[in-house]
Amino acid sequence: MASLNDNYLKLKAGYLFPEIGRRVKAFNDANPAAAARLIRCGIGDVTEPLPAAVVAALHKAVDEMAVRSTFKGYGPEQGYEWLRAAIAENDFRAHGLDVADDEIFVSDGSKCDCGAILDIMGASNRLAITDPVYPVYVDTNVMAGHTGEADATGAYAGITYLPCTAQNGFIPEPPKEHVDVIYLCSPNNPTGATASRAQLEAWVKYALANRSIILFDAAYEAYISDPTIPHSIYEIPGARECAIEFRSFSKNGGFTGVRCAFTVVPKTLLASTASGEFKPLHPLWSRRMTTKFNGVSYLVQRAAEALYSPEGKAQVAALVEHYMGNAKILVAGAKAAGHRVFGGVNAPYIWVDAPKGHTSWQAFDRILNESNVVITPGSGFGSNGEGWFRVSGFNSRANAEEVSRRLQALNW
Ligand SMILES: *Cc1c(COP(=O)(O)O)cnc(C)c1O
Secondary structure, eight states: OOOOOGGGGGSOOOOHHHHHHHHHHHHHHHOHHHHTTOEEOOSOOOOSOOOHHHHHHHHHHHHHHTSTTTOOOOOOTTOOHHHHHHHIIIIIGGGTOOOOGGGEEEESOHHHHHHHGGGGSOTTOOEEEEESOOTHHHHHHHHTTOSOOBOTTSOBTTEEEEEOOTTTTTOOOOOSSOOSEEEEESSOTTTOOOOOHHHHHHHHHHHHHHTOEEEEEOTTGGGOOOTTSOSSGGGSTTGGGTEEEEEESTTTSOOTTTOOEEEEOOTTOEEEOTTSOEEESHHHHHHHHHHHOOOOOHHHHHHHHHTTSHHHHHHHHHHHHHHHHHHHHHHHHHHHTTOOEEESSSSSEEEEEOOTTOOHHHHHHHIIIIIOEEOEEGGGGOGGGTTEEEEEOOSOHHHHHHHHHHHHHOOO
8 A cells, every 4th residue: 555645735725826816817707808907916927038148058058959069968966067166156256255166056946945955954853934934945844744733823833933024024033942944035035025134143143053054045135235235144154054045046037937046055064963963964965966856957057157147147137127126116106005015125026014904815806806916915925924915026117117006096
């Protein structure tokens, strides 16, 4: 008798995006005339085409693959050396951060890496996860059996939830209790909040004192405009002893459909064995990648490398400027409409307070029916998201301007 992984049965139904889809479809079916007016600011996906430097690199790589003498088969599982060097040099060493080429592991996405990292972590770690949160961190731990069951409120045993509220600016302080593994995402999806240097210093201090590990998701670092906000956890002294960093080309280079990301595992990062001995995680991650992964395609790695060329860098900056221009317009519109707004300054998401008396889903329904705009209900990211909604800056300029107008026209 084959058995299944019972942990999957602990998962709450994937509710948020299917439910948004269901409500949007019902609206479109009932209002065929208004359907054409519908603007989607819901899912966090980029909208603009690939940078020209990337397109050129892809074409060139395809031509190489078409010729026997330059054809490439399997590459190194951890990524080609030239890409790992370009990443370590441009994203870290150029900023004075000590990261070696072989501490970079190239992958097909940060979402995958956030789940895969659990392969090398113990099963009984106490987890700290923010609320609201990017749902992947929670669900991958449930699947791996690193949590208990969910209670009536949907909270899983084994997770310390870190409330993110307007009071703490949506950046939590370290807990009073001990935790082993901490998930931090800055700039944040969904709230658009960013952790200051002092806040990250407090987390690194906590992690070093507790011998915990910080899993730092920096997928949106390219959107930081405030020069005082760290782009990498390794800007904080001591982080090489307590943190793994996830980065992705999805949001800076528009690679959500191309698929390329990387994870930084410092060789100085240790964790405890079952018998209490401290050993480095780097060889485990290397072993995990070489065993379970066969590398990102040569074409895609050449495309990622092109993001570090002078033209590539300028084109990424232009993309970020485009989306952040949208975010600015959306922030201004939501504020003019009387909402309290967070985010949208160092992140492409704006996090908006629904008017009094409205839950996140009630706000969603009114904005859909009256403004014909799709947003994301904050409650879908955790109980502290209740009463908030997320608006994405990933859109055309015309759509962002129109959404801004419609938010102001809505008579709550
Ligand atoms: C978009 C996003 C990522 C990137 O995921 P990929 O799999 O690399 O596309 C990572 N973390 C968060 C929080 C995100 O929103």
